[in-house]
Amino acid sequence: MSGMSPEMEKLLVLQEREQRHMRLERELAVWPAEMKALEARRVEIRAAAERKRLAAQSTEVERKNLELEAAAHRSKAARYKIQQFETRKNEEFAALGAEIQREEKEIHDIEDRELDLMDIGEKAKKAAAIEIEAAKGREAEVAVKEVEQGAKKIEIEARLIDLAKEIEILAAGVEEGVLSKYRRIMANKKDVAVVPVVHGTNCGGCHMKLTTASAISAKGGNVGVTCENCGRILFWPVD
Numbered sequence: 268m269s270g271m272s273p274e275m276e277k278l279l280v281l282q283e284r285e286q287r288h289m290r291l292e293r294e295l296a297v298w299p300a301e302m303k304a305l306e307a308r309r310v311e312i313r314a315a316a317e318r319k320r321l322a323a324q325s326t327e328v329e330r331k332n333l334e335l336e337a338a339a340h341r342s343k344a345a346r347y348k349i350q351q352f353e354t355r356k357n358e359e360f361a362a363l364g365a366e367i368q369r370e371e372k373e374i375h376d377i378e379d380r381e382l383d384l385m386d387i388g389e390k391a392k393k394a395a396a397i398e399i400e401a402a403k404g405r406e407a408e409v410a411v412k413e414v415e416q417g418a419k420k421i422e423i424e425a426r427l428i429d430l431a432k433e434i435e436i437l438a439a440g441v442e443e444g445v446l447s448k449y450r451r452i453m454a455n456k457k458d459v460a461v462v463p464v465v466h467g468t469n470c471g472g473c474h475m476k477l478t479t480a481s482a483i484s485a486k487g488g489n490v491g492v493t494c495e496n497c498g499r500i501l502f503w504p505v506d
């Protein structure tokens with residue numbers, strides 16, 4: 268079994284910590300979008316409750332308008348009745364009688380519509396009350412998530428500070444030439460700079476077949492061997 272050089276071991280630990288650091292930075296980068304999404308959710312919850320409230324309110328307004336309309340017809344009918352009472356002409360009496368009937372039919376129709384609207388209004392009011400109550404629960408959930416997000420941010424930031432310190436110490440322990448090569452590759456690839464030789468023949472980064480010389484050199488524990496295709500540093504995995 269070929270052993271791994273201490274230099275390579277140090278490089279792999281450094282890489283692992285830097286990858287962790289990158290993952291946390293990515294998490295932190297999406298944090299504002301996550302907070303925005305929560306705020307958008309709160310706005311939507313409130314808007315949904317408001318829509319239901321307005322629906323109930325508009326039914327009520329409509330019903331009140333019908334009430335006014337019915338009152339107008341009632342006073343018309345009352346006026347016709349007085350006129351009818353006062354007239355001595357049969358023709359006019361009959362005409363007013365027809366008018367009164369028309370008004371009373373109108374009042375009756377309006378009252379029917381009012382009853383329907385009352386029913387609709389009751390249902391709309393109940394629906395609004397349920398939605399407003401549900402909205403409270405949903406908003407509370409959003410608030411809990413916001414608190415969790417806030418805590419998550421603080422935790423990530425703290426871990427990033429710790430990792431940065433650890434990375435600094437680990438990097439100081441790696442030989443300068445190897446480190447600068449590693450840094451160059453990492454800055455370029457942004458994911459992984461040191462990869463294993465897989466199946467004894469291929470690069471674990473780009474998966475291309477390596478030259479036999481590279482594979483042998485990596486197996487020998489040479490820290491400077493890189494993939495001819497992607498340029499990543501190679502190591503021979505210890506099983």
Ligand SMILES: [Zn+2]
Nearest residue numbers: 470473494497
């Ligand atoms: Zn490669």
